[in-house]
Amino acid sequence: MEKEINIKTETSDGCYSHVLFQKPNENVEENIKEEIEFKEEPVDGQYAELMVNYEIQMNEESIQIQDGDTKYQPLLSGKSFSNRSRVQYHFRACNGEKSHRCSHCDKTFSEKRYLIRHLMIHTGEKTYKCSQCDKDFLRKHQLISHQITHTGEKAHQCNQCEKSFTHRISLICHMRTHTGEKPYQCKQCDKAFSQRNMLTYHLSTHTGAKPHQCNQCDKTFSLSSGLICHLRSHTGEKPHQCNHCDKVFSLKSNLKIHLKLHTGETPYQCHLCNKAFLQKSNLKRHLRTHTGEKPFQCNQCDKAFTQNNSLKHHLRTHTR
Structure with a gap:
């Protein structure tokens, strides 16, 4: 008969977590204790022994075990583990522990494999190569996504305009231009963004953090x-x-x-005249002819200009 084991864990700060495991073995208590008793590192950096209390409960009905070599399956989360280290990683992920720190930036990870994968960003290593061109990629999913560009297929059609997209996520992001949805909210100010990467970039304006260093300059x-x-x-x-x-x-x-x-x-239309422009920056520059705004100030005299190029040209008059 298979046995069901309810494992209650208590950390040094008094926090409890409950995970239900099963193992098809007669000597359940001994084997389970051997496999999942370990030490974990709380947030404060002090090591504390993880105390495991076992409550062995006999089940009258047989519990279905997953196929394969999996030894432990937490019934509540649906995760499966083949050895003690995987159980450790799972507990750390559940408890929010991230003990693996990147030496190049301030990011931390719950598992070493995630840190190794992250380090490729700093080293520039790209292991996934496209067989149809000379591009290579850091992640496998990036390669798969790229390969669609060779077929030219754009299966994801916007139902509010004529645009179509290669990837579904691109369509989702595009739809926000119609709905005005900005789900990514900055916690430090009232700004919100339609895309996560725009929020990430914005957050650096608060912290000033620029962790990604060029190795050539x-x-x-x-x-x-x-x-x-x-x-x-x-x-x-x-x-x-x-x-x-x-x-x-x-x-x-x-x-x-x-x-x-x-x-x-020419999608960028001036609302004060009938001119239209290819780029948003060109429209902004044009609008200054209506408003008289001159944001580019010479630091050697009192002259100001509507365009940065005009300022650069003017600065040469001071060096002659």
Whole structure:
């Protein structure tokens, strides 16, 4: 007969967690104690022995065991473990413990494998290579996502406009431009964002943190994506190819802007006159001709300009 074991754990701070395990073994108490008694490191850094109390309960009915070599299955969470270390990791994840710290930034992880995977961001290691082009990727799911771009398939259609997308997540993000939804709220101010990466970037304005360091110059970046794009300025890599002409770009955003030249699209309309622009930045620059705003101030005289290029040109007059 199989036995059901209710394991109650108590940590040094008095917190309890309950996990229900099962094991098809006659000598249940001895084997379970051998497998899951371990030490864990609470948040304060002091080691405390994890005390495990066993309440052995005999079940009249047989409990179904999962197929395979799995020895322990917590019935409440649905997780399965093959050895003691996996049980340890599971407890740490449940308790929020993250003892593996990155030596390059302040991130911490509950498991060593997650830290190793994270370190690839700093080293630039990319193990997943596309068989159809020279691109390689840090994560397997990124490679799978990229491979769809070779087929040109855009199966995810917006039901409010004519746009379609290769990936479902891109459609979800796009839909927020119609609904105005901004689910990512900054906890330090009242700003909210439609995408998580925009919130992550914004948070760096509060902390000033730029943990991603270029290994070829002294520049640092708030986001790993910013570092990846910057590295192309050293390598000269331009992976984004226009399918209408032979131009290539280092940034996908620049390719998107360029494609509008082929379509003739000018989506940014001035509300004070009939002019329309390819880029939002061009519209902002144009609006200054209506408002008279001159945000670019010379630090050597009292002149100010509507455009940064005009200021740069003016500064040369001081160096002559």
